[in-house]
Amino acid sequence: MFIIRRILIANRGEIAVRVIRTCQRLGIEAVLATSGADADSVPARLADRTIMIGPADAYLSVETVVGAAVAAGADAIHPGYGFLAENPRLARACEAAGIIFVGPGAEVLEAAGDKLAARAHAVAAGLPVLPGGPVLPAGPAGPADPAGPADPAGPADAGALAQRIGYPVLVKAAGGGGGRGLRVVRDPAALAEAVAVASAEAQAAFGDPRVYLERYVSPARHVEVQLLGDGQDVIHLGDRDCSVQRRHQKLVEEAPAPLLGETLRVSMRVAAVALGLQLKYQGLGTVEFLVDTRRAAFWFLEINARIQVEHPVTEAVTGLDLVEEQIAIAEGRGLRLSQASVGFAGHAIECRINAEDPAAGFRPSPGTVTSAVFPAGPGIRVDTHIQAGSAVPPQYDSLLAKLVVSGADRPQALARLRGALARCQVAGVTTTLPLLSAMAGDARFAAGGVEVGWLARWRERETPSVRDENG
Amino acid sequence: MDLTNEDVADVLALLDSLPYDELDLQTARFRLILRRTADGWTQSAQSLSAPAGLSAPAGLDAAAPGPPAAAPGPPAAAPGPPAAAPGSPAGGAGADAGAGLVAVRAPLPGTFYRAPRPGAAPFVEVGSQVGADTVVGIVETMKLMNSVTAGVDGTVAEICLGNAEFAAHGATLLRIRAD
Numbered sequence: 001m002f003i004i005r006r007i008l009i010a011n012r013g014e015i016a017v018r019v020i021r022t023c024q025r026l027g028i029e030a031v032l033a034t035s036g037a038d039a040d041s042v043p044a045r046l047a048d049r050t051i052m053i054g055p056a057d058a059y060l061s062v063e064t065v066v067g068a069a070v071a072a073g074a075d076a077i078h079p080g081y082g083f084l085a086e087n088p089r090l091a092r093a094c095e096a097a098g099i100i101f102v103g104p105g106a107e108v109l110e111a112a113g114d115k116l117a118a119r120a121h122a123v124a125a126g127l128p129v130l131p132g133g134p135v136l137p138a139g140p141a142g143p144a145d146p147a148g149p150a151d152p153a154g155p156a157d158a159g160a161l162a163q164r165i166g167y168p169v170l171v172k173a174a175g176g177g178g179g180r181g182l183r184v185v186r187d188p189a190a191l192a193e194a195v196a197v198a199s200a201e202a203q204a205a206f207g208d209p210r211v212y213l214e215r216y217v218s219p220a221r222h223v224e225v226q227l228l229g230d231g232q233d234v235i236h237l238g239d240r241d242c243s244v245q246r247r248h249q250k251l252v253e254e255a256p257a258p259l260l261g262e263t264l265r266v267s268m269r270v271a272a273v274a275l276g277l278q279l280k281y282q283g284l285g286t287v288e289f290l291v292d293t294r295r296a297a298f299w300f301l302e303i304n305a306r307i308q309v310e311h312p313v314t315e316a317v318t319g320l321d322l323v324e325e326q327i328a329i330a331e332g333r334g335l336r337l338s339q340a341s342v343g344f345a346g347h348a349i350e351c352r353i354n355a356e357d358p359a360a361g362f363r364p365s366p367g368t369v370t371s372a373v374f375p376a377g378p379g380i381r382v383d384t385h386i387q388a389g390s391a392v393p394p395q396y397d398s399l400l401a402k403l404v405v406s407g408a409d410r411p412q413a414l415a416r417l418r419g420a421l422a423r424c425q426v427a428g429v430t431t432t433l434p435l436l437s438a439m440a441g442d443a444r445f446a447a448g449g450v451e452v453g454w455l456a457r458w459r460e461r462e463t464p465s466v467r468d469e470n471g
Numbered sequence: 472m473d474l475t476n477e478d479v480a481d482v483l484a485l486l487d488s489l490p491y492d493e494l495d496l497q498t499a500r501f502r503l504i505l506r507r508t509a510d511g512w513t514q515s516a517q518s519l520s521a522p523a524g525l526s527a528p529a530g531l532d533a534a535a536p537g538p539p540a541a542a543p544g545p546p547a548a549a550p551g552p553p554a555a556a557p558g559s560p561a562g563g564a565g566a567d568a569g570a571g572l573v574a575v576r577a578p579l580p581g582t583f584y585r586a587p588r589p590g591a592a593p594f595v596e597v598g599s600q601v602g603a604d605t606v607v608g609i610v611e612t613m614k615l616m617n618s619v620t621a622g623v624d625g626t627v628a629e630i631c632l633g634n635a636e637f638a639a640h641g642a643t644l645l646r647i648r649a650d
Binding site: 021025031034040042044046048049051071072200204205356363364366371372374375381388394395396398419422423425 | 517588
């Protein structure tokens with residue numbers, strides 16, 4: 001066991017603010033790595049110290065980040081989410097430099113980052129997966145067999161596999177994840193082309209050309225289970241519903257997942273813990289599932305080996321500080337919680353306030369925030385890195401703030417959400433606020449349990465002139 | 472360190488019992504404005520502390536960050552011609568006075584890419600024939616790839632920004648001699 005006294009936070013934006021706050025509450029010195037674009041940001045003002053690491057993309061350099069941690073005399077690096085958070089090279093470089101990486105070990109990061117390896121682990125742990133498997137792009141010199149024991153036959157002929165799965169099929173990139181590198185194929189004639197293009201794009205985007213097919217299930221919901229492990233024991237911290245998405249990216253999340261049914265909910269939690277045990281999971285992670293509530297069926301999608309954007313809804317219903325738990329695990333204290341000691345109370349909903357124009361296909365809207373007013377009061381939490389005068393640089397993602405509301409039950413949380421959204425005012429950049437307000441007032445959303453394609457269809461109905469890219 | 476959500480909640484609990492509708496609290500470190508509205512309270516917080524920079528150790532600030540491994544964007548493709556000065560900002564695509572050239576401008580601020588992916592050939596070179604719908608580059612803004620089209624039929628006369636260079640909003644990316 002080791003006591004962490006100084007953490008280098010290798011991230012920016014709201015998650016940097018979030019991690020700084022827990023560090024300061026725990027009496028841990030928070031040193032923030034900042035790019036030139038973020039030198040004057042809110043997290044830079046809140047951190048105990050800042051260390052300049054270079055141009056806008058410096059957050060992506062393992063050598064620069066580890067060098068900054070060594071220079072700052074930090075005991076540990078917290079990677080936040082995105083950037084290097086799930087990069088096994090950072091975990092290894094930390095180990096080599098004698099610095100604690102706040103996250104799972106390199107082997108788990110590798111297994112989670114390779115979607116085919118993760119799928120094989122899920123099969124080994126007894127989780128249901130969608131029919132599918134790795135395929136070869138047409139033509140010579142396909143990729144080597146990546147799948148391991150779960151796919152003894154190796155990459156298959158795409159046409160034959162798709163025929164067996166049944167159309168429509170989804171073409172996915174082994175190195176992708178988080179909604180990137182997805183492609184739906186409805187027509188067998190379009191399959192070969194889709195596989196070839198997906199493979200070329202995957203090579204360009206992730207440096208890995210391997211693709212696989214899975215059955216495309218629609219309508220379906222996206223439900224995930226939060227895990228916490230210490231390398232031996234693994235517990236779950238409940239579930240979240242993240243079905244409200246635009247462009248395969250989450251916009252609204254809630255905990256617990258509404259209208260799931262207790263049998264299904266318990267089965268998913270048990271399955272997620274089984275996968276965590278199979279991986280000897282250490283730290284905070286999330287197992288994502290696709291759910292068909294009408295048939296009470298669910299399938300493993302992927303595992304995310306980091307803290308997630310939507311973690312505050314879990315904190316709201318469990319009363320836990322997940323960053324504090326991450327740090328405790330990183331210090332080698334072992335799990336401080338037993339499954340029985342984790343209680344769940346109430347309902348929480350998170351809305352992502354992004355610098356995007358929903359009326360223009362969610363086009364990004366960088367610029368300078370001229371004013372930022374947020375709601376305050378019981379059951380309301382706002383995680384943000386913006387204030388009047390904050391720059392919203394074009395080099396980074398568009399998340400400005402997360403509005404998290406909670407109540408004794410979903411109706412109370414929803415009522416608070418509507419009042420809270422009405423009190424949000426962000427000027428200077430275009431935001432998703434008007435869309436979120438309209439959506440919070442919609443009867444179908446209020447009923448709960450919408451599926452993944454709902455937001456796109458709802459928007460086309462509400463604003464027929466707007467065509468979403470949500471395909 | 473400034474106010475936490477819990478601090479704000481404590482202040483609100485106190486304010487709720489008082490007849491005031493607004494609190495404007497400023498210290499050396501922060502300013503907090505709380506206002507009572509028909510729907511409930513609003514907060515407007517401002518951190519006023521200056522960042523406390525560590526002096527950068529020798530070598531660190533000079534350490535060039537490595538290539539963004541597996542970054543979503545198309546990084547360095549075929550090197551462009553020597554970067555010319557960034558184009559004049561503001562204004563949509565339009566004729567450059569007198570030159571007979573049409574400027575293709577960045578629709579959003581972001582990183583300009585000349586090729587669809589690393590290692591691929593650039594979309595266009597000087598002398599390329601283009602149609603109005605020909606894609607001549609990509610501007611990456613907030614992780615979203617925005618294709619830039621020529622907007623006019625003609626020939627590429629000049630490429631004004633190098634690959635992976637930052638383009639301001641409305642910056643001239645290239646100039647086209649219209650047919």
